[in-house]
Amino acid sequence: MYHGASMRDLVDFGIEKLEREDVRYGDIRLSEIETEVINVKNGAVEAIKSSESRGYGIRVIDGGWGFASSADLSEKGIEETIKRAKKIARASSKASGKIDIKDIEVFEDTYTTPYEKDPFKVELEEKLDLLMEVDDRLDIDDKIKVRKCNFNAWKTDKIFASTEGAMIEQELVKTGGGLNVNVSDGEDTQKRSYPNAFGGDFHSSGYEFFESLDLLGNAEETAQEGVDLLDAEQCPEGEMDIILNTNQLALQVHESAGHPTELDRALGTEASYAGTSFLTPDKLEDFRYGAENVNIVSDATAQGGLGTFGYDDEGARAKKIDLVKDGLFVGYQASREGAAEVGVDVSGNMRADGWENLPIVRMTNINLEPGDWTKDEIVEETDRGIIFDGIKSWSIDDKRLNFQFGTEAGYLVEDGEITELIKNPTYTGITYEFWKRCDAIAGEEDWRLHGVPNCGKGEPPQTMQVGHGCAPSRFSDIRVGVGEW
Amino acid sequence: MVGTREDFERATDQILDDAEADEVEIRISKNDTALTRYANSRIHQNIGQKDVNISIRAVFGKKIGSATTNSLESEAIKECLSRAETIAKHQREDADFKGLPEPKEGRRSHDNFVEKTKTFSPDERAEKVKEIIDMAKDEGIDRVYGAFKTEAQNLYLANSNGVENFSRLTSSKLTTTAIADWENDQGFGWGEKCSANVEDIDHLEVGRTAVEKGLNNLDPKKIDPGEYDVVLEPLAVKSILQYMDMMGFSARKVQEERSFMKGKFGEQIMDERVNIYDDALDQDMIGYPFDYEGVPKQRVDIIKDGVANEVVYDSYTAGRDEEDKESTGHALPMPSPMSPMALNLLMDTGEQSQQEMIEETEKGILVTRFNYCRPVHPVKGILTGLTRDGTWLIEDGEIKHPLKNLRFTQNLIDAFDNIEGIGKERELFAMGYLPAYFAAPALKIPDFQFTGSTEF
Numbered sequence: 001m002y003h004g005a006s007m008r009d010l011v012d013f014g015i016e017k018l019e020r021e022d023v024r025y026g027d028i029r030l031s032e033i034e035t036e037v038i039n040v041k042n043g044a045v046e047a048i049k050s051s052e053s054r055g056y057g058i059r060v061i062d063g064g065w066g067f068a069s070s071a072d073l074s075e076k077g078i079e080e081t082i083k084r085a086k087k088i089a090r091a092s093s094k095a096s097g098k099i100d101i102k103d104i105e106v107f108e109d110t111y112t113t114p115y116e117k118d119p120f121k122v123e124l125e126e127k128l129d130l131l132m133e134v135d136d137r138l139d140i141d142d143k144i145k146v147r148k149c150n151f152n153a154w155k156t157d158k159i160f161a162s163t164e165g166a167m168i169e170q171e172l173v174k175t176g177g178g179l180n181v182n183v184s185d186g187e188d189t190q191k192r193s194y195p196n197a198f199g200g201d202f203h204s205s206g207y208e209f210f211e212s213l214d215l216l217g218n219a220e221e222t223a224q225e226g227v228d229l230l231d232a233e234q235c236p237e238g239e240m241d242i243i244l245n246t247n248q249l250a251l252q253v254h255e256s257a258g259h260p261t262e263l264d265r266a267l268g269t270e271a272s273y274a275g276t277s278f279l280t281p282d283k284l285e286d287f288r289y290g291a292e293n294v295n296i297v298s299d300a301t302a303q304g305g306l307g308t309f310g311y312d313d314e315g316a317r318a319k320k321i322d323l324v325k326d327g328l329f330v331g332y333q334a335s336r337e338g339a340a341e342v343g344v345d346v347s348g349n350m351r352a353d354g355w356e357n358l359p360i361v362r363m364t365n366i367n368l369e370p371g372d373w374t375k376d377e378i379v380e381e382t383d384r385g386i387i388f389d390g391i392k393s394w395s396i397d398d399k400r401l402n403f404q405f406g407t408e409a410g411y412l413v414e415d416g417e418i419t420e421l422i423k424n425p426t427y428t429g430i431t432y433e434f435w436k437r438c439d440a441i442a443g444e445e446d447w448r449l450h451g452v453p454n455c456g457k458g459e460p461p462q463t464m465q466v467g468h469g470c471a472p473s474r475f476s477d478i479r480v481g482v483g484e485w
Numbered sequence: 486m487v488g489t490r491e492d493f494e495r496a497t498d499q500i501l502d503d504a505e506a507d508e509v510e511i512r513i514s515k516n517d518t519a520l521t522r523y524a525n526s527r528i529h530q531n532i533g534q535k536d537v538n539i540s541i542r543a544v545f546g547k548k549i550g551s552a553t554t555n556s557l558e559s560e561a562i563k564e565c566l567s568r569a570e571t572i573a574k575h576q577r578e579d580a581d582f583k584g585l586p587e588p589k590e591g592r593r594s595h596d597n598f599v600e601k602t603k604t605f606s607p608d609e610r611a612e613k614v615k616e617i618i619d620m621a622k623d624e625g626i627d628r629v630y631g632a633f634k635t636e637a638q639n640l641y642l643a644n645s646n647g648v649e650n651f652s653r654l655t656s657s658k659l660t661t662t663a664i665a666d667w668e669n670d671q672g673f674g675w676g677e678k679c680s681a682n683v684e685d686i687d688h689l690e691v692g693r694t695a696v697e698k699g700l701n702n703l704d705p706k707k708i709d710p711g712e713y714d715v716v717l718e719p720l721a722v723k724s725i726l727q728y729m730d731m732m733g734f735s736a737r738k739v740q741e742e743r744s745f746m747k748g749k750f751g752e753q754i755m756d757e758r759v760n761i762y763d764d765a766l767d768q769d770m771i772g773y774p775f776d777y778e779g780v781p782k783q784r785v786d787i788i789k790d791g792v793a794n795e796v797v798y799d800s801y802t803a804g805r806d807e808e809d810k811e812s813t814g815h816a817l818p819m820p821s822p823m824s825p826m827a828l829n830l831l832m833d834t835g836e837q838s839q840q841e842m843i844e845e846t847e848k849g850i851l852v853t854r855f856n857y858c859r860p861v862h863p864v865k866g867i868l869t870g871l872t873r874d875g876t877w878l879i880e881d882g883e884i885k886h887p888l889k890n891l892r893f894t895q896n897l898i899d900a901f902d903n904i905e906g907i908g909k910e911r912e913l914f915a916m917g918y919l920p921a922y923f924a925a926p927a928l929k930i931p932d933f934q935f936t937g938s939t940e941f
Contacts, residue, residue, distance in 0.1 A: 039822060044579040047820030048572045051553040052565075055536065066607075067532040071555045084533050091607035092531040095523065095615040124575045132577065146741045148822075177697040184742040189864040272630040272662040275856065278940075356534050395859045395892075397871045402892055402939035405870050406861050424862060428892070428937055458633045459522055461535070461918040482936050483867060483894035 007032065008169075011159045014058065021082060023060045023089070024410050025101065027166070029313055030056040031158040031355035036120060038151040040131040043139070046148075048124070055174050055355040055410075061099055061417045064092025069356040083111055099190035100340040106165045111310020112172040112266040114303075115206030119153035120205045125174030127151050130216070134179055135217035141227045146182035150199055152453070153207075154465075158355070166315040174452060174465060175209050176202030181226040186293075190423060192226030192408050194218045195450075196247040197275060197391040200225040202451030202465065203304040225409060228421055235410055235425040237481035241385035242427055243378055243474045248388045248407050250367065253428045256431040257296045258366040258466070260400035261323045262349075263332040263342060263363075274457050275398025275414075279329055279429070282338055293391060295369035296324040298333050305365035305467035306451030313359035316348035322463050323366070327436070335361050353462035360458050365467035366450065371441025374471045378440045380416040387411040387418065387472075387479055388425055396431075404428040404482060426482045434475060442471035488515035488537050488557070490651050491654070493641040496539065496557055500566050501645060506543035508585045509566075510644040512818065514538050517603070517925040520634040521610040526618045526627055528611060541912060542819060543569040544585060548576035551820055553801060583804030586812060588647045588712040593773035594766045599682040602655035603637040610635070613659075617692035621663055624696045631661040631695075631863025633684055642779030650775045657683035658915050662693045662874060663699035671941070672705075672887065674698025675853055675874035679915045679922070681771045698853060698875040705887035707938060708878065712847030714905075715933040716842045716879065719912040722925040724855040724870065726761065726830050727916060731895055732863040734763070734787050734827045736802035738809070741826065745866040745898055749793040757791040760833035763815070769913060769924050772829040775814060782814035787827065791902075799825035803855060817919075828921040835907025841904045844882040850891070850933075851877040851884060866898040871939065892937035905929045 005013070011030050018026035032054045055071035058081050066089025070081040123314055131149050138147040160485040161167045178200015180193035181231040183331055195201040195213060244252060260277040264270055267281075279287065300318035302308055314336055323331045333349040334342070338361065341424045351362040379387070390408030397403075410425030411418045449469040493513045500511050515537045522530040539562065540553040550572025554565040610633045621629045635657045643649040659680045665672040668784040676694035678686045716726075738744035765772030775781050778800055786794050798806070799816035802825055815825035843851060850872075858870030869892065876888045908927030916921055 005572075039820075041822075044581070045549070045577050048549075048576060049553070049820060050568045050572060051549050053538075053553075053555045055555065065531055066530055067530070069532070069536075071536050073556075079877060088531045088533055088607045091611040092521070092528040094608075094611040095526075095618055096526045097527040124572065128575065128577070146743070182741060182743055182754070184864075186742075186748075187744060188901075189862075267525070268628065268630060268664075269522070269529050271524060271664065272522075272632060272660050292596055296520065356536055358530060358532050360530075362511045393859050393869065395857045395863045395869045395871070397890060397939045398856045399939070399941060402871060402890075402937055404892060404894070404937065426861065429745075430940070442715075456918070459530075460518060460520060461632070483861060484864075485865075485867075485894070 007145060007159055010073060010078060010334055011161045013075055015161045015163065017079060017082050021086060023062045023086065025061040026164055027059050027160065027162040028056055029158060029160045029355060031156055033354060034120060036156045038127055038131060039148065040135050041148045042146060043135055045128065057352065057355050058082055060085045060089050062086050064096030065099065066091050066092060067358045074188045074435055097349050099337065101336040102340040102346050104336060104346050107311065107315065107317060108167045110281045112171045113204045115173050117207035119175045119207040120155060127277050134215045134219050138179060138181055138223045139215060140223050143183045143185050143227050143230060144181045144223060145184050149179035151177040151210060152199065160311065160313065160315055161454045162315055164194045168311045168315060170310050172204065172309055173206060174202055174204050176200055176205055177210050177213060179215050179216065179222060181223050183226045183230055185230045188230055190229035191392065191434045192222050192229065193390055194377055196224040199453060201454050202306050203305050204308045207293055222319055229409060229423045232423040233420045234485055235422050239479050241382050241476050242478045242480060243385055243387040243472055244380065245387060245389040245472050246448040246470050247390055247450060247469045250452065251391050251394055252405065253366055253468050253470055254452055255394060256400060257323065257401055261332055262361045263334040263338040266332065267341065268336060273459050278399045278401050283329055285328065285330050287329040288327055289324045289432050290327045291301050291438045292327045293371055293441055294324055294327045294435050294438050297321065297367050297369060298323055298347060298349060298364055299367055299407065300364035302365040302367065302449060302467060302469060306450055306465045307364035307467040312348045312425045313352045314350040316346050319348050321347050333361050333363065337422035351464055353464055357462050362464045363466040364457065365469060367469035370443045370447045370471050373440045373442050375442045375446045378442060378472060379413055379418065382413045382474065383415060385413045386425055387413060388427065399432050403431065423424045424485060427478050427480045428482050429478055437475045437477060438473055440474040442473065447471040486743055488509050488639060490641065492557055496562055497643045499543060499559060499562055503563060503566055504543065506545055506570050508544035508645050510585050511539040514815060517637045520632055522632045523614050524630045526629050528614060531607060539565060541566050541569040542654040542817060543573045545573050545818055545892050547578040547580065547582045548573050549582060550576055576660055581805035582801060585644045585646055586778050586780050586800045589781055592766055595768060597654035597681045597771050602635050602657050602681065602683040603704045604844060605635045605683045613688040613921040616636050617661060617688055617781040618691050620689055626662045626665050626699060628663055628695055633659045640773055642775060644779060648779040650779045652773045654773060655681050655769060656771050656915060657686055659686050659688055659691050661695040663695035665699040665703055667703045670704055671814060672699045672702035673874045685691055691801050696856040702875050702887040705889045707889045710891060710937050712932045712933040712934055714931045716839065716846060716849060716851045717926045717928045717930065718839065718853050719927050720854040720914060721852045723914040723923045724858050725897055726832060726923050726925055728831055728858050728860060728868050730827050732860050734796050734847050735825050736796045736798045736806065737825060739796055740802060745864055746793050746796055752793055753791050754793050755788055756904040756938055758835055758907055759788050759791045759901055759904060761788040762786045762831055763827035765795055765829040767831055769831065770829045771922050776816040776817040777818045780814040780816065782813045785813050797827045798827045811928050828919065831924040832911065832926060834909050834911050836909055837906040839908055839927040842927065843879055843884065846879045846882060850888065851879055851880040861894060865896060867894065867896050869894040889941060890939045891935040893934060894936040895934045900930050900933060903931055905931055
C-alpha cells in the first residue's frame with residue numbers, strides 16, 4: 001500500500017488521468033521489484049544484499065513520444081509525472097515526424113511464473129549453508145586464488161494499463177546461481193565456471209531451479225579443471241571444425257542471431273549506441289543466414305526461460321515466432337511502432353529494465369531448435385576439431401558480422417575422441433558464413449535452456465535478462481587461435 | 486519528489502537512532518536524468534527519470550548486511566534497516582573486514598554542479614537536436630543519430646563513526662552518428678562532447694564532426710589484417726584506458742592475482758612518457774570528492790613515468806593488504822565485487838598534435854573509435870575490439886582513403902611500451918554506465934595488431 005492506495009488503485013488513477021489528458025496514446029507500468037543476492041568468496045560471505053524498488057513509467061504519444069518515470073507513489077506524483085511525459089512528448093514533436101503504432105489485441109489478464117518454492121521464503125541460513133559448503137569443496141588446491149559462488153533471485157510484480165483498455169497484472173519470479181574459480185601459478189591465470197560465466201545459470205522459476213544446478217556436485221570437478229588449465233597446451237592456430245557446447249553456443253546465438261534480428265537495430269534507432277544490423281528489411285525472406293538445418297526462434301513462452309513472461313511491456317501477449325527458418329532469415333523481433341513501419345507482425349519483445357526505463361525491443365528466449373544428432377555422435381564423427389566450453393571473451397562489430405569469442409576451456413578432438421585440454425581457445429568468423437558452416441546440431445536430449453542475465457542495450461543503458469536454448473553444434477573450417485600469446 | 490540534503494539528514498538521524506548494529510553506513514543518492522535520442526533524423530525516444538536510492542550497511546562485529554530501498558518514507562527506511570540488520574545477524578564473520586571508515590579531511594574540490602545543466606529543458610534538447618538535423622541536411626546527410634543527455638545527481642554518505650559527506654554534480658553528453666549515403670555505400674561518422682556544463686557543448690560542432698567524418702568515409706577499401714602503425718584519436722584511447730582500468734588498476738585484482746600490475750610494481754612496463762593517474766578533483770574532471778564509503782578521493786599515480794606505481798583501494802582492500810595501506814577513496818557502492826575502481830582516469834598529454842602524428846606516418850591507420858572491446862586475457866593485458874565510425878589509411882603522411890573496419894587483438898602493455906607519440910591535448914569522455922570519466926589524448930603506436938576485418 002502506498003499512501004493508503006494499492007498498486008491497482010494507483011494504476012487506475014493514472015489511466016483515468018491519462019484519458020482526461022486527451023493524449024493520442026498513453027500507458028502506465030507500475031512495478032515493485034525485489035532482489036536478493038548472496039555472494040560467497042574464499043570462505044567469507046562477500047555480500048548479502050536485499051533490495052526493493054517501486055515506481056512507475058508513463059509513456060505517451062502527444063505529437064511525439066514522451067516518457068517519464070518516478071518513484072513518487074502519490075496521486076500528486078502520478079499527476080506530475082503525466083505532465084512531465086506530456087511536456088517531453090510535445091518537445092519531441094519538434095522533430096519526430098509521423099508516428100504509427102500497429103494495432104494489437106487488448107488484454108485484461110493476469111500471469112504468474114509457474115514455480116514451486118518461493119526463493120524469498122527459503123531461509124537465509126539454508127542458502128548460506130549450501131554456498132559455504134560449495135566454497136569448501138572448491139578449496140582443493142593452493143593455486144586457486146579466488147573461489148566464488150552465488151545465489152540470485154528476483155521477483156517483479158507489475159501492472160500495465162493503457163488508454164486502449166489493457167489491464168495486465170504479472171508476477172515474474174527468477175532464480176539461479178553458479179560457481180567459479182580463478183587460478184594462478186604466478187606465471188599464468190585461468191578461470192573456470194559452472195554452469196556458465198556471468199554468475200552461473202538462471203531460469204524463470206523458483207528455488208527448485210537453484211537446487212537443480214547441483215553446485216555441490218559440480219564444485220570439485222570445476223575447480224580441478226581450472227587448475228589443470230594452467231598446464232594445458234595453448235590453443236592451436238589455423239582452421240578446423242569446432243563444436244560449441246551449449247553454454248558458449250547460447251552467447252553465439254545471442255550476439256549473432258538475437259541482436260541482428262532486433263528490428264530497432266535494423267531500422268537504425270540504436271545506430272549511435274549498440275549499433276545497427278546487417279539483416280536489413282530488404283533481406284527479409286530473401287537472405288540465406290545459415291545452413292538448412294539452422295532454425296532460430298524468439299519464444300517468450302518457453303517454460304523456464306529467463307526471457308519468459310505473459311505479456312511484454314506494451315501489452316502484447318508472449319508468443320513464439322520464427323527468426324531463421326531452414327537457414328533463411330524470415331522474422332524480426334518487433335515493437336508496435338517498428339511493425340507498423342516495416343509491415344511485419346508485432347512479436348511481443350518490448351521490455352524495460354525496471355520501472356524507470358522506457359521499453360525497447362529486447363530478446364525474450366532466442367533459441368536454436370534441436371537437430372537430429374547426439375552430442376556423442378558429433379564428437380565421434382569429427383576428425384580434428386576443438387570443443388569450446390564456458391564463456392570468457394566476446395566481441396562483435398556494430399552490424400553483427402565479424403565476431404571473436406574466447407572460452408574458458410577447449411578440448412581437442414582427434415579421430416572422433418577427446419584427447420587433450422587446451423587453454424585460451426578463441427575462434428572468429430563472419431556471422432552468416434559461420435552459420436552456413438553449421439553441419440551438425442544435437443537433438444532434444446542435449447538441448448539446454450540457458451539464462452543470460454546481463455544483456456546491455458539502450459540509452460540510458462538498460463540490462464535485460466534473456467534466455468537461449470540450444471544443443472551442442474558443429475561448425476566446419478573455422479579460424480581458431482587468434483592473436484599472439 | 487523529496488531529495489534535499491535535509492531530507493537525507495533526517496533519514497540518517499532516524500536510521501542512527503533506530504539501529505541496533507555496532508556500525509551503520511547510510512548511502513543516499515538522487516538522480517534526475519533526461520535524455521533525447523534521435524535516429525534517421527527524427528526524435529524517437531525522449532525521457533525523464535527521477536529516483537532516489539537509500540542503501541544501508543549494518544555491521545555486527547565483522548558481520549555485514551546490506552539492504553536498499555527507493556522510498557524515503559519513514560516506514561520504508563525502518564523496514565530497510567531491519568532487513569540489513571537481520572541479514573548481518575545471519576552473516577558469517579569476515580576476518581578481513583576492519584570496520585567502516587573513520588572521518589577524514591578531504592582536499593578542496595571544484596564545483597561540478599551547474600544549475601543550467603539541471604534545468605536544461607526537453608524543449609532546449611529538442612531544439613539543439615533539430616539544429617543538428619537541419620545542419621546535416623544542408624550538408625547532404627538525411628540520416629543522423631545520437632543522444633543528448635543531462636544528469637543532476639546528489640550523493641550523501643554518513644556512518645556511525647562520524648563520516649558525513651554530501652555532494653552534487655551535473656553532467657551532459659551529446660553524441661552524433663552521421664550516415665552518408667552514396668550509391669549503395671554508407672559512410673559512418675562520429676562526434677561526441679561531454680561536460681558538467683551543458684552550455685559548454687557546441688552541438689553544431691559535434692554534429693559537423695560526425696557529418697565531415699561520414700562524408701569522408703564513403704567507399705572504404707578493405708585492407709589485409711596485420712601489423713600497422715596506428716594514430717588513435719582520443720576516443721579510441723579512452724576505450725583502451727577504460728579496459729586497462731578494468732583489467733589492472735584495482736587493489737582487489739592485484740590481491741587476487743588477476744591484474745597485469747601484479748608483481749610489476751617499481752618496474753618500467755610502459756614508455757617513460759606514459760603517466761596515467763586517477764584524480765576526481767582534477768580541473769579537467771567530473772567527479773565526487775569522496776567515494777561510496779565517504780572516504781575523500783586521493784590522487785593515485787597508477788603509471789608514473791612508465792613505471793607500475795600504485796593501484797586504487799577501498800577500505801576493505803586496504804585492510805586486507807599485506808602492506809600497511811589506507812583507502813585511496815575508490816570504493817564503489819558497497820557491497821560490490823568490482824570495488825575498488827578508478828572512476829576518474831587521466832592520461833598526461835605529450836607534445837604532438839594529431840595532425841603531426843599523421844604527417845610523420847609512412848604507412849598506418851587512423852582510428853576514430855573502437856567498438857565492443859573485451860579482454861581476451863586480462864592478466865596478459867590482451868584486448869580485442871573493432872574500429873568504428875571512421876577508419877582511414879595513412880600513406881606518406883597523408884590520409885589516403887577510408888578503410889573497412891578492422892578487428893584488433895593486442896597486448897595493451899606492449900602497445901603502451903611502444904608508444905611513439907602522445908597528443909598535446911586531451912578530451913573528456915563519460916563511460917556511459919557508471920559515473921566514470923576518462924581524459925585521454927591521441928596516441929601514435931607502431932605495430933598495432935589487426936587480426937581480422939569486417940564488411941563495412
